C-alpha cells in the first residue's frame with residue numbers, strides 16, 4: 001500500500017492510497033482520481049512527501065518534511081517540490097446566514113406549491129390516484145394523516161414555515 005500526497009489544480013491537498021506507483025499512474029490516466037474538494041481530475045503527485053522516492057533533480061525530502069508548518073503556496077503552473085499549501089478551513093456559518101438560507105428555501109417551496117389548506121390529505125390522495133392534476137401542494141395535515149399518506153406511498157415532507165415567509169407571500 002502506498003500513500004501519496006496529491007494536489008489538484010486549485011492546490012487542494014489530499015491523500016490517495018494506491019497499491020503501487022503503477023497503480024496510481026494507471027488510475028490517473030483513466031481519470032479515476034479526482035480532488036475530493038472540487039472534483040478536479042487534473043491532479044498531480046506532490047513531490048515533497050518524505051516517504052516518496054524522489055528523483056535527484058527535485059528537492060530532497062529533508063527540505064520540507066510534512067510535519068513542519070506550511071511554507072508559501074506554489075506559484076501557478078509550477079510543481080515546486082518544496083512548496084506546501086495550507087488548506088484554509090471554511091468559515092463556520094453564522095446563525096444569521098443559516099436562517100437566511102432557510103427562509104430562502106421556504107420561500108421557494110411556497111412559490112412552487114399550491115396551498116390547499118386543510119384539504120392537504122384529500123388532495124394528496126387525489127393527485128396520487130390521478131384524479132387531480134399532478135402538482136406540488138402544501139397545506140395542513142395532522143401527524144396521523146401524514147403517517148397514513150406515507151404508508152400509502154404518497155411522498156410528504158413535514159415543513160415548518162416561519163411566520164416571516166407566510167407574511168410575505170400570503
Ligand SMILES: [Zn+2]
Pocket residue numbers: 008009010011012035036037038039040
Ligand atoms: Zn481541488
